[in-house]
Amino acid sequence: MSLAPASLRRTFADLVGDQPSRLATDAFVEHSRQIATAYLLRRTHSGRLRLDQFDLRVEDLALDCFADLFRRDDEGRLVRLRGYAQSIGWESLDDAGLAIAVRRLVFSVVNEGLFRRYRESDPTVGRLIRTLKQHVGEHDRLSLHRVRGTYLVELLDATPDQKARPLMPPEVLEAHLHGLLGSSGPMRDVVGELAELFASHPLYAPAVSLPDLALCIRNVLARRGEISGEATADADDVDGRNLTVLVQSYIEHALARVRHDMEGLYVGRRGISPNLYLAYFRAVGDILRDQLTGAGTPDLSFREALNGHIAAVSSKEYRRTHQAVLEYLVNLTRARVLAQAAPLV
Known part of the structure; x- marks a missing residue:
């Protein structure tokens, strides 16, 4: 089971200390395994990773890739986690920020593990x-x-x-x-x-x-x-996978254009903070990659997409504060993407 943000903070504090406990280590391994497995499955489903190259189940590949994250020094300290914690100033992050930082670390370590295996084969x-x-x-x-x-x-x-x-x-x-x-x-x-x-x-x-x-x-x-x-x-020839890559590039172009065009309205006139405005567009990108290419998180709701980039909001708060803006930006950006892709399909 993945760790809730508050539990993750307690676990992380234990792991970057001088004597990491077995209980905290086991909990963090399971948390990291779930993140890594979901990430590898997404890469597999989008065609960017072929498991037959490694002759491993995706769960085993995940464990193999992030094993180095738990390397200890002679005194039993988790040196890589400690180094990362220091570099991000983890104690100054809120719970949501720390959860995002941990996900980035797992993604980075998994990519390094894939690189190592690719380099060998x-x-x-x-x-x-x-x-x-x-x-x-x-x-x-x-x-x-x-x-x-x-x-x-x-x-x-x-x-x-x-x-x-x-x-x-x-x-x-x-x-x-x-x-x-x-x-x-x-x-x-x-x-x-x-x-x-x-x-x-x-x-x-x-x-x-x-x-x-x-x-x-x-x-x-x-x-x-x-x-x-x-x-x-x-x-x-624009085959299925090349079309997916092209649509992903159209999504990125549309995100940049809509973000630029609408900034005066939402940040300048409506007073939305620059950080929240940026989070909206990161969520829009996640939603459109899921809807138009299948490369995102399957069945991702708009609120879940937004919660991946800001401190989690309840359904009530989402409907009251964010829903109208986010849905409009998704529809506007999607229309630009489809207009670019129309000649191909």
Whole structure:
């Protein structure tokens, strides 16, 4: 059973202390396993992960991927959790903020685990890593440095506000990469376009872990048949999976446009806080990815989508304060997406 926010805080405090208890460890392992399993299932259902590559059930793959999160030092302390807790200033976060931070940590660790397994079984990922390191290092707007043991590609002139945003989800990054890789140009050009994406995107931090970037590129190439073992697709053929990626890119474009167009009304005239306004659009993105691509959380309600990005609100509070705004933004953004996708369908 996953932990409620208040229970998660008590458990997390135990784990980042000097003597983590077995009870807290077991509870946090189960909490992390549920998050990791749901994340891997979502990737599997969207076609971005093939379990037959690893010969493991999704639950076992989840445990294997985040096992390193519970590595202990000679004194029995959970060094990785302690390092992460210190880096996010966990004690200053409210319960909802801590729950979101834990989910991000699990997602990051799972992606690292997938990268490790891909690297062991697929030489493509290793080649991509080496190529990306070279071109990122040569680019004048990007930096490559280690953060908690993982290489991070980041925009050099990013502002503190930009850095404070959440990292771009893999499915969103893949949607953009589909367009960047569309001409099969050199990886140097892809890295340059990535810098432009970082500088212009209004919702996410201008950074990505190097393993995540390599895996996203690998997934896009595999879907398009440009990696051995996959059927080769005609460059002009929009099959089901390519259509999904295109629609995801349309969702991202529509989110950015509607957010820009409506900010004066909702933030400037109606006094909605910038943070709540941003949370609305993150929820809109989750809802539309579920409705239009199947890459989101199945059967996600609007209130559940919003509660994933703000302190949880009750059904009554949602109906009174948020429902009208969120439903209007969903409908407006969906209309823009469908208008872009109409020629394809």
